[in-house]
Amino acid sequence: MSDTANGALHVLVVHFNTPDLVTSLMKGIPRLTPAGREVLIHVVDNCSTPDNARMLRENVGEMADVTLEFNSHNIGFGAGMNQLAGRSGIEPTDLVWLLNPDTQLQPGCLDQLERTLDDGEFSVVSPLIYSGDSTAAWIWYSGGSVAPRNLRVQHELWGQPCSLAPTEPFETEFITGAAPMMTAATFRTVGGFPPGYFLYWEDTYFSWKARTLGLRLGVVPAARLWHAAGASSGHGQSQAFYYWFTRNRFAYASDTGVPRRQLISGRGGFETLRPLVRALKEPNDRFPKARAALRGTIDGLRRRR
Template sequence: MSRLVHIVTLNWQNWRETFVLLHALRELRYDPFQTVVVDNGSKDDSVPRLRETFPEISILEEKTNLGFGGGNNAAIRRALDAGADYVWLINNDANPAPDALAALVDVAERDPRAGAVGSVILNRDRPEQVDAWGGGTVVPWVGYARFSRGPGEPLQYITGTSMLLKAAALRDVGLFDERFFLYWEDTDLSFRLRQKGWNLAVAKSSRVWHTMSTTTGKDPYNRAYHIMRSHVLFLRKHAAAALPKALTALVLQSLGKLRHANLVALRAIWAGWLAGWKPAV
């Protein structure tokens, strides 16, 4: 029996990239699926353009930008209420192969405890280059996550660039923690899945081409701020000795920004570091 999949992507004032993804989704060799675009408070004409060109999709219009976790959660709740078996989260700057979804579902169906399955993420500008083999590992003392590059490498999380989530797993562990506005929310969810006994897997035949940070990359302060803020929050939730690790990450990243005279990012990581201690955990 084919499993119902809800495909979810976020749009924030970037309808051109979203168009490319939605055209690719029309070529998927999988059935049944429902595509849902969450418009995260765009102030441009994204929504009318999407409705006119892609009448078959559902659009959830949010009044404000809810971030990655909040925006996706809105669509995930709808998917669970509709009886979806799986939710496929895919970035709007990604381009999946026609068999990408089928390969993800096939791997998920083979393992009843597969809570999240990732794709092989390839570089859109260098199509044969593997940027991430499904996900990667966390380097807490540095403040970054490191992508796995091939089979057999450690896998602590599935990247949200392309993440198939099993509905039963979501009902068990919950949705994204919306205190993570941007970055590390996929890692947090992956850790919570593993803590509850769910497995992470990679579908080696699921290929997705991706352009890194097409939205947040345009604002270096915002990107650096949220990476550090979310890293501190992640450490507070999951790491022993969170303060020493967070301090070490702050020092190492500060030295890197100073070496490159990147004062904008330096100010951002300090502000993000302080903000990361504010939410209750």
Template sequence: MHIRTTVVVVTWRGRAHITRCLDALAAQSRPHRTVVVDNASDDGTAGLIAAHPSRPEVLRLPANVGYAGGLAAALPAVRTELVAWLNDDAAPDSGWLAALEDAMDADPRAAAVSARLESPDGAPASVGVRLTPLGYGADVPDGDVFGFCGGAALLRVDALAAVGGVPAGFFCYYEDTDTSWRLRLSGWTIRTAPAARVVHVHGASTRPGSRRFHLWNERNRLLMLIRCAPAAVALRELARFAAITALLPVRRRVPDTLNFRLRLRVRVLAEVALRLVPTVLQRRRIGRRATVDRTTVWRTATAQLAG
């Protein structure tokens, strides 16, 4: 029995949904390895994983390093040619992995294939992500994509390693879009596999709209742009974010959302500033590996959006 894929599931306090995820993986039509990265859960998650009849391999970490950190921690243990990323609050159909592997085989230039994530009522949520003109990643419910959705995707291990692996320091959010950027800079394509269906309870592990969500979202977008985007785009968005932040105290009308709270935005800028030097060094390494110009990737992504 030839096993081509290692499925990596990162969990933190996943007691409410980890069993459902593992049940779905156990029902897959294709053989695979399953590695569960437990981010120091303290709610009984570890016991549920240990008791599951599928007996997944477990990497228990001493602290919560987030989704990105968990994926990065698992990569050295991956010995297969392919690796799947799967959220612990996702339950794939039995043909999910087969559809992903078949889509990968159909395009030798593809380094990643994104599944179709659906809400529990069957509504399409994402087949991948696009880039907005401001450099945000946004879910695409159907059609072509710029990048894969990290909640349920398949990647070539060699390609992932060649572009620098997973940005562990992101903790959570934009690790998939950043990885997609680097794969495209190295000449790879990214495909979708709509037949690879996954029911995803969005936000079961994190709280979209929370303060931490906006902190990670805004910070990681800026870090991703500094690492991967054309210099003019990165500088523009950094300056734009700083200017909006500086003007908040004198603006008469401010959107009533957490990402427009002054303290949060100041913290975003502070965290970016603290990471600026290593991030610029990472940018240089990414540029040395690239075979496609950053501007070409950016223009292609925004032209796709306009089309």
């Protein structure tokens, strides 16, 4: 890797009703990478409430090197990222960094990711993502996998202290959509996120598709990113989570050639029931959330490729 890299780094953010979080994230992103790339930030608002959209425009609209778009309706996370990545002016050799709005860069995060990606061992890289406060930080993502028998996504070391994380970059089967970095050419080669998923499982499909193309996915533990899980929907999981998470598990199965019967019997059937049971244990709105999980299951069963 040369001391000064060519091209730019484009940070892509899909916003929905979290203007304060996005503003805080923007303030923590440098305008030049350690390798010398110009940093350009692109934000799309997915039809937030008028007040939140106004706050976003006031807080972010005048920032240097930030472009801001507003969608007339909520097209979902994956489609929003595809929209941003398809902007004119993003060259194939440029880097794109997809970031959740409820994240915060920690010292050295950008440097470590950029170095590892430029080294060429991996086509897509992710930081170690953690949550909690400084006195009780816990791992949210440090690599992941998809169990083939029951089709369950597993975040490795989830909930464990950050001190237990690996120290060197390593290959993984699944990269979360919260903070992956890659070249624009890689994103486009994979085809972006799948249409129609709206929320959840689009990163699982992206990871699967990338690996089928022979691309290597890597986690860089020395790169640390803080993440506030569920910030767009408040405390606990939302009805939208229960619907789309259950529905898109079936979509993923269909799109990757997993027989539907595998999701309705045995371990797969047990996993299908898990969101419904989880919803019924929620402290708030448990019955609406359970109905959302049930609707997601029914719609997933009805889905055709």
